[in-house]
Amino acid sequence: MKELNKQSIEDIALGAALLGTGGGGDPYVGKLMALQAVENYGPVKVVDVESIPDDALIVLTAMMGAPTVLVEKIANGGEFKRAFEAMEKYLGKKIYATMPIEAGGVNSMIPLAVAAQMGIPIVDGDGMGRAFPELQMVTYHLHGITSGPMVVTDEKGNVSILETINNKWSENIARAMTVAQGGSVMICIYPMTGKQVKDCAIRDIMSYSEKIGASIRESTKKDIPPIKQLLDEIDGYELFKGKIVDVLRETKSGFNFGTVKLEGIEKYKEKNCEVNFQNENLVAKINQEVIATTPDLICMVDTDNISPITTDALKYGRRVVVIGLKCNDMWRTEKGLETVGPKYFHYDIDYVPIEKRIKEASNV
Amino acid sequence: MYRLGVDVGGTNTDAVIIDDSLNIIARIKVPTTEDVSTGIYKAVAQVLKDTKIDKKKINYAMLGTTQCTNAIVERKNLCKVGIIRLGSPATHSIEPMIDWPNELKKSISENYYILKGGYEFDGREINPIDEKEITDAAKDMKGKVDSVAISCVFSPVKADHEYNAAKIVKDVLGDIPISLSSEVASMGLLERENATILNSALMTTAEIVTEGFVSALKKEGIKNAKVYLCQNDGTLMNVEYTKRFPILTVACGPTNSIRGASFLSKKENAIVLDVGGTTTDIGVIVNSFPRESSLAADVGGARTNFRMPDIMAIGLGGGTIVRKDESEIKIGPDSVGYKLTEKALCFGGDTMTATDIAVRLGMADIGDSKKVAHIPMDFAEKTMDLMTAEIEEGIDKMKLSAKNVPVILVGGGGIIVKDKIKGVSELIKPNNFPVANAIGAGIAQVSGTFEKLFTLSDKITRDDALETAKKEAFQIALDAGAREDSIDIVEVEDVPLAYHPGNATRIKVKAAGNLI
Numbered sequence: 001m002k003e004l005n006k007q008s009i010e011d012i013a014l015g016a017a018l019l020g021t022g023g024g025g026d027p028y029v030g031k032l033m034a035l036q037a038v039e040n041y042g043p044v045k046v047v048d049v050e051s052i053p054d055d056a057l058i059v060l061t062a063m064m065g066a067p068t069v070l071v072e073k074i075a076n077g078g079e080f081k082r083a084f085e086a087m088e089k090y091l092g093k094k095i096y097a098t099m100p101i102e103a104g105g106v107n108s109m110i111p112l113a114v115a116a117q118m119g120i121p122i123v124d125g126d127g128m129g130r131a132f133p134e135l136q137m138v139t140y141h142l143h144g145i146t147s148g149p150m151v152v153t154d155e156k157g158n159v160s161i162l163e164t165i166n167n168k169w170s171e172n173i174a175r176a177m178t179v180a181q182g183g184s185v186m187i188c189i190y191p192m193t194g195k196q197v198k199d200c201a202i203r204d205i206m207s208y209s210e211k212i213g214a215s216i217r218e219s220t221k222k223d224i225p226p227i228k229q230l231l232d233e234i235d236g237y238e239l240f241k242g243k244i245v246d247v248l249r250e251t252k253s254g255f256n257f258g259t260v261k262l263e264g265i266e267k268y269k270e271k272n273c274e275v276n277f278q279n280e281n282l283v284a285k286i287n288q289e290v291i292a293t294t295p296d297l298i299c300m301v302d303t304d305n306i307s308p309i310t311t312d313a314l315k316y317g318r319r320v321v322v323i324g325l326k327c328n329d330m331w332r333t334e335k336g337l338e339t340v341g342p343k344y345f346h347y348d349i350d351y352v353p354i355e356k357r358i359k360e361a362s363n364v
Numbered sequence: 365m366y367r368l369g370v371d372v373g374g375t376n377t378d379a380v381i382i383d384d385s386l387n388i389i390a391r392i393k394v395p396t397t398e399d400v401s402t403g404i405y406k407a408v409a410q411v412l413k414d415t416k417i418d419k420k421k422i423n424y425a426m427l428g429t430t431q432c433t434n435a436i437v438e439r440k441n442l443c444k445v446g447i448i449r450l451g452s453p454a455t456h457s458i459e460p461m462i463d464w465p466n467e468l469k470k471s472i473s474e475n476y477y478i479l480k481g482g483y484e485f486d487g488r489e490i491n492p493i494d495e496k497e498i499t500d501a502a503k504d505m506k507g508k509v510d511s512v513a514i515s516c517v518f519s520p521v522k523a524d525h526e527y528n529a530a531k532i533v534k535d536v537l538g539d540i541p542i543s544l545s546s547e548v549a550s551m552g553l554l555e556r557e558n559a560t561i562l563n564s565a566l567m568t569t570a571e572i573v574t575e576g577f578v579s580a581l582k583k584e585g586i587k588n589a590k591v592y593l594c595q596n597d598g599t600l601m602n603v604e605y606t607k608r609f610p611i612l613t614v615a616c617g618p619t620n621s622i623r624g625a626s627f628l629s630k631k632e633n634a635i636v637l638d639v640g641g642t643t644t645d646i647g648v649i650v651n652s653f654p655r656e657s658s659l660a661a662d663v664g665g666a667r668t669n670f671r672m673p674d675i676m677a678i679g680l681g682g683g684t685i686v687r688k689d690e691s692e693i694k695i696g697p698d699s700v701g702y703k704l705t706e707k708a709l710c711f712g713g714d715t716m717t718a719t720d721i722a723v724r725l726g727m728a729d730i731g732d733s734k735k736v737a738h739i740p741m742d743f744a745e746k747t748m749d750l751m752t753a754e755i756e757e758g759i760d761k762m763k764l765s766a767k768n769v770p771v772i773l774v775g776g777g778g779i780i781v782k783d784k785i786k787g788v789s790e791l792i793k794p795n796n797f798p799v800a801n802a803i804g805a806g807i808a809q810v811s812g813t814f815e816k817l818f819t820l821s822d823k824i825t826r827d828d829a830l831e832t833a834k835k836e837a838f839q840i841a842l843d844a845g846a847r848e849d850s851i852d853i854v855e856v857e858d859v860p861l862a863y864h865p866g867n868a869t870r871i872k873v874k875a876a877g878n879l880i
Contacts, residue, residue: 035463036458066485071552072551073484074454074455075454075455075456076452076453076457113457155453155455156454156490182485182488245766316764316766317760319761
């Protein structure tokens with residue numbers, strides 16, 4: 001079993017910021033929770049999806065609520081001990097391992113803290129392979145797995161178990177509880193068997209994030225251009241390189257919507273690019289021609305130090321490289337595209353895999 | 365009536381005398397000394413000698429200094445700090461100072477307590493504070509700490525727990541300096557707590573800095589002056605306030621340089637290009653104040669949420685080395701630095717620098733232009749184009765929009781900058797630019813900042829909240845010594861909290877005014 005030390009956690013945080021495709025927020029508090037847990041309890045053990053016993057119980061752990069509250073009212077640290085006890089009692093079974101729900105922001109880090117503290121392994125997988133804005137946008141949902149029973153807990157010691165009729169109700173009830181409990185709670189959801197995890201988890205996300213993070217950290221130390229190293233490492237496409245000339249933002253029903261406009265530099269001179277986002281980057285166009293859409297990953301990195309840029313940090317004058325990455329094949333199925341394809345986000349665009357778009361595009 | 369402005373930088377200590385109409389009537393530059401105060405003393409003595417003014421007529425003396433920053437970076441003269449964080453049962457998952465450099469942590473504190481207390485975002489108590497718990501913690505610290513730092517969850521929303529805890533600590537430990545997080549910094553518990561701990565650690569240094577300046581003034585016969593120190597945000601604080609909040613001085617250097625440039629050029633909105641020997645710092649003036657960085661500021665390895673000026677440094681200055689690699693021209697990033705007059709071609713040295721290129725092109729008349737005559741003209745032009753492109757890109761990155769902006773050029777390396785730069789509406793090279801920092805100190809205003817999370821409803825509209833915040837900021841500026849009729853609201857920030865139900869918004873207002 002592989003072990004993660006403090007450096008691995010720093011690297012995973014950096015890598016997850018890239019896979020967060022602009023969303024997920026600042027993982028700082030989550031990262032410190034993980035580092036503190038490693039300091040107190042020792043390194044985190046990682047287990048491959050394939051080596052989990054079929055009948056083992058796996059749960060996802062995450063925070064729910066406002067990141068702006070979490071940076072003030074930091075977790076107690078005992079939340080998951082209580083949540084696990086409640087879940088184990090309710091299901092009559094020991095929890096074998098935990099797993100992240102997504103590969104971006106604070107929730108890519110919290111399961112690491114949980115694993116270290118509880119002395120259980122973390123599964124090298126997740127339910128998105130990136131970040132998405134809504135709770136049902138996970139591969140487990142595609143396989144008909146429901147989020148319940150779900151445990152909601154806070155720093156004070158309150159523990160609630162939700163058994164709901166569907167995922168939407170879990171979301172609604174848990175949201176209301178979050179407000180009552182002070183704006184941020186810790187949750188344990190999607191209890192699954194090892195078999196189910198094997199059927200529907202996206203593999204190796206932890207190792208992948210770590211590899212990306214290490215590559216970004218080390219990139220300035222070699223002679224090869226940093227962006228080339230990164231693209232080789234992640235098998236990504238350079239879609240565009242340009243300067244931000246405009247950022248339009250709008251906040252609607254709790255989400256940050258917006259468009260960033262880029263003017264090409266170097267070999268992209270005379271071209272322009274536009275990226276639309278809803279927390280995460282969703283659609284990229286070059287000279288008005290669509291070049292990539294959700295669920296494929298659209299990421300932006302700084303041209304100088306290739307550090308990932310979140311949608312909050314987009315501002316006039318920044319030089320960025322727009323990168324495209326293939327999403328997991330599960331997202332490319334009919335149900336996958338129904339859940340996270342461009343049409344779900346109200347874009348009148350048919351999904352075409354990024355590799356196909358690039359082959360056919362006149363502008364890349 | 366006169367003002368004396370002093371700025372301590374890494375290399376030089378500058379002093380200026382400014383008269384009533386804000387004319388610069390004397391200026392001096394002396395090398396910064398290791399103990400800093402000798403340099404200050406020399407600069408003050410020199411600049412006074414250069415003028416014949418009546419010392420009694422100096423009624424303001426301002427100091428911008430790096431001593432507090434140095435104390436943290438060098439871990440010198442730091443106090444032992446007792447840390448109390450109110451918020452239990454929340455926050456135990458991350459202990460204080462978890463990501464600090466070990467050395468800094470060790471030299472400041474081993475005594476911390478996470479105790480009951482703290483608030484929810486809307487001001488509800490997480491828990492009441494427990495008097496006995498705080499008394500016990502204070503007893504435990506007795507004899508082990510020189511000062512105390514108290515932080516509390518959501519204290520920017522409500523600070524009563526911090527005030528009450530401070531009273532209890534005082535009852536046990538007597539007259540010990542106590543820093544409260546709600547008075548030091550803003551939202552973000554860990555960053556605010558870090559800033560508060562650093563502030564507490566600087567109590568001795570604050571004493572040394574302020575007493576040193578006051579005694580240097582006395583020694584020179586300046587007895588009637590009100591004494592101020594410069595803050596990160598380009599405004600002033602008096603000696604008493606500085607002794608309580610020394611951490612607020614940590615980034616005043618770049619701020620003063622930007623403010624000084626703004627004053628000298630009479631521009632309220634512009635980009636400042638400060639070209640040194642090794643690097644060029646690019647900053648932005650918005651309504652006569654430096655634009656603040658949105659990134660968390662790192663102070664000696666500890667993450668804080670201070671508002672530092674947004675500065676971008678590029679590796680190009682007067683001493684930057686120019687090389688020719690086969691067909692390619694390579695500019696820097698290394699520099700001959702302060703050895704320019706020894707190493708540069710135009711001074712008879714053997715290294716081609718950015719300055720030599722400027723001399724070859726006739727842009728500057730320094731050294732001996734014959735010594736650079738062998739540089740091919742087209743090579744010099746190409747090199748200048750590349751350097752200019754680098755500067756243009758830097759300016760463009762700092763701009764807020766595609767519109768052309770005025771640029772103020774300061775700093776000794778300014779000769780390498782062409783008159784015509786893309787994206788620039790006018791290039792201003794003010795007089796007295798070498799002492800822009802000290803001028804920035806001399807003309808600084810006093811200010812007040814108010815920040816709070818408001819929950820909006822029918823009873824409290826957004827306009828009501830803004831009005832309350834403006835009044836509070838105005839009052840804080842007034843209390844800090846600003847002349848009432850000169851106080852302006854210089855900054856209003858209103859951030860609706862995303863994901864946050866119940867329509868909450870965080871409002872931050874800054875008011876600033878001239879000295880009386």
